Amino acid sequence: MKLTAEETRVAVDTTRDILSGPNDSRGNLIPVLQQVQKKLGYVPPVAMQEVAAHFNIPAVDVYGVITFYNQFRLTPPGKNQIKICMGTACHMRGANIIQEAWERRLKIKVGETTEDREFSLERVACVGCCTMAPVVVNNEEVNGKITPTRVDGLLFSYELDKKNAAAEGGEDNGQ
Ligand code: FES
Secondary structure (H helix, E strand, O other): OOOOHHHHHHHHHHHHHHHOOOOOOHHHHHHHHHHHHHHHOOOOHHHHHHHHHHHOOOHHHHHHHHHHOOOOOOOOOOOEEEEEEOOHHHHHOOHHHHHHHHHHHHOOOOOOEOOOOOEEEEEEOOOOOHHHOOOEEEOOEEEOOOOHHHHHHHHHHHHHHHHHHHHHHHHHHHO
């Protein structure tokens, strides 16, 4: 996913700012990456390069650490962050099938964001609504008893909301 010039600038500035703290030992690699992720919501390649140069290690090593831990995102989160619960109850009730359904519909994998930045997909641990398993959280909204058909329904209602918002925006502009 291509970042805008502004996103790149923010990523570089933010990472340099974090690295300007007392972070010289290589043991600080993961805490630094966690701070970048916390501030930006993801760790883009430009941030990895900054971090690699700072610790004097190959960028591929930083990439290796990021992809080893699934707490890190490589792409900016989408406007709609779809979190698929992978806790035991949801897993037992087909969370993997739900994950596949989202991946097929959105044409992305877990950890990725759609090209239009509308959706991103991630897996999370139990969100505390096990009686509603399988569960998907969209931004802060919990949706239970999800089936592949309900995935279609949720996407349809997003489309509808988007169209309505665009129509309202158009009306406002016309006034
Ligand atoms: S396991 Fe999914 S809500 Fe608890």
